[in-house]
Amino acid sequence: MEELIISVKGLSHNYGQVKAVDNISFSVEKGQIFSFLGPNGAGKTTTINILITLLPIQKGKVAISGFDLEKHQDDVRKSIGIVFQNETLDMNLTAWESMEFHGRIYSLPKEVRRPRIDELLKVVELDEKRNELVKNLSGGMKRRLEIARGLLTRPKVLFLDEPTIGLDVQTRMKIWNYIKKVNQEGVTIFLTTHYIDEADRLSDVIYIIDKGKIIANGTSESLKNSIGKDMIYLETDNDKKATKILKEMKEINDARNSSKGLVVSLKSEGTKFMPKLFDKIRNEGIEIKSINLKKPSLDDVFIQYTGRGLRDENREQNQMMSRMKMMGMSGGGH
Ligand SMILES: Nc1ncnc2c1ncn2[C@@H]1O[C@H](COP(=O)(O)OP(=O)(O)OP(=O)(O)O)[C@@H](O)[C@H]1O
Ligand SMILES: [Mg+2]
Known part of the structure; x- marks a missing residue:
């Protein structure tokens, strides 16, 4: 030993x-x-x-x-x-x-x-x-x-x-x-x-x-492998409904509505599965605004276990925006 x-x-x-x-x-x-x-x-x-x-x-x-x-x-x-x-x-x-x-x-x-x-x-x-x-x-x-x-x-x-x-x-x-x-x-x-x-x-x-x-x-490898083969990040006009639908697909390990949007981990290669995912979501009348395929990272591992990103820039930005709004300031530039 x-x-x-x-x-x-x-x-x-x-x-x-x-x-x-x-x-x-x-x-x-x-x-x-x-x-x-x-x-x-x-x-x-x-x-x-x-x-x-x-x-x-x-x-x-x-x-x-x-x-x-x-x-x-x-x-x-x-x-x-x-x-x-x-x-x-x-x-x-x-x-x-x-x-x-x-x-x-x-x-x-x-x-x-x-x-x-x-x-x-x-x-x-x-x-x-x-x-x-x-x-x-x-x-x-x-x-x-x-x-x-x-x-x-x-x-x-x-x-x-x-x-x-x-x-x-x-x-x-x-x-x-x-x-x-x-x-x-x-x-x-x-x-x-x-x-x-x-x-x-x-x-x-x-x-x-x-x-x-x-x-x-x-190990870094085993942690990444533990959550899935590929990751898909999605933005839709109804993430909640999309999450529910995706969760039921057999190719999917897990789908969750995280602070970074809708995150899906797949059991197999994402490129093959993408068209099917598109069809399924669209058939339900949901519009896809953006879609992003990538290999799992340690951040994805963290999201998978906690529903939050390890470095939550989105959340930090949202918090800042809402604070600015409360203070009557405009968040966006020109
Ligand atoms: N001396 C202290 N008295 C009271 N609460 C404390 C004290 N030190 C840490 N904490 C609390 O204990 C928790 C863990 O803090 P800790 O410093 O161990 O976290 P950390 O992982 O090192 O964080 P960071 O990445 O910010 O360094 C936090 O909720 C923190 O507010
Ligand atoms: Mg510390």
């Missing part, structure tokens, strides 16, 4: 009345890149904070690197590295000083610490910025510095909470490369993200989390 580096059983966490984490279980094998994918408020940071010993365990069992989290906090802390969701760098230190300071906190002897700092600053391409004050670094550079800092103690597991939040595409890709590189050198990675592409590109295993609960898990 593969060696388990993280094992979580029946973990729950409440903040007062809020069920932030609700009876979740999962395990991570040594050497994996494991992702928690979920929207804002899903419970990702709460889970990470429990695993890294920042929050107490209210309910459930956690073992990291073979150590029971409740009994051996210090041993757990020695096996992990952390990159927090919010920046935690001291703005008035230089890049090198940030590393040096961190190494001293963890009592790394100078002869170990110094060469390792040099090596890691090179890995994240910040060698030239070593004497620059943190406050003068760009957002992406700060993030890279935090990753290097998280690796200073040679952790067995590196926890990354939203590693690329708010960064531009190019910087995000660079960070993905570092994460992969670090992983190839043997570090197990546990990351959280609400970016579909990030989970998709990096992970060996993805757990989709929503409202404190795990709603699906698997």
Whole structure:
């Protein structure tokens, strides 16, 4: 059997009345890149904070690197590295000083610490910025510095909470490369993200989390395959009626009226089925306004399980429009 580096059983966490984490279980094998994918408020940071010993365990069992989290906090802390969701760098230190300071906190002897700092600053391409004050670094550079800092103690597991939040595409890709590189050198990675592409590109295993609960898990491929062969996005003049009709067709896995319109997942190739779908809907007197065929994405997986998109631009836009209307402003441009 593969060696388990993280094992979580029946973990729950409440903040007062809020069920932030609700009876979740999962395990991570040594050497994996494991992702928690979920929207804002899903419970990702709460889970990470429990695993890294920042929050107490209210309910459930956690073992990291073979150590029971409740009994051996210090041993757990020695096996992990952390990159927090919010920046935690001291703005008035230089890049090198940030590393040096961190190494001293963890009592790394100078002869170990110094060469390792040099090596890691090179890995994240910040060698030239070593004497620059943190406050003068760009957002992406700060993030890279935090990753290097998280690796200073040679952790067995590196926890990354939203590693690329708010960064531009190019910087995000660079960070993905570092994460992969670090992983190839043997570090197990546990990351959280609400970016579909990030989970998709990096992970060996993805757990989709929503409202404190795990709603699906698997590899990117298996998750996509689990919902169907192809997806059809439809806009009609009567989505409700169309959904009902489509649900009854044998070629269809599921049809639902989501925040992104009418979404249909198919059991077989969509191109063959399209004409039949057209006929069926039109015969019922429903007008098709637009139709879009595509392969399932992780967003479709999320929609299938929750009825919402992971990144609900439509809903956000609608909310904004209705707020503008309420305020008596015109939503549309000229
Ligand atoms: N310190 C706190 N006190 C009270 N409620 C909290 C606290 N921290 C988080 N919550 C609530 O717990 C739930 C889960 O929050 P959490 O930060 O774990 O989500 P998340 O998945 O990390 O979200 P995001 O993608 O926005 O970072 C949310 O409803 C949040 O409002
Ligand atoms: Mg978070």
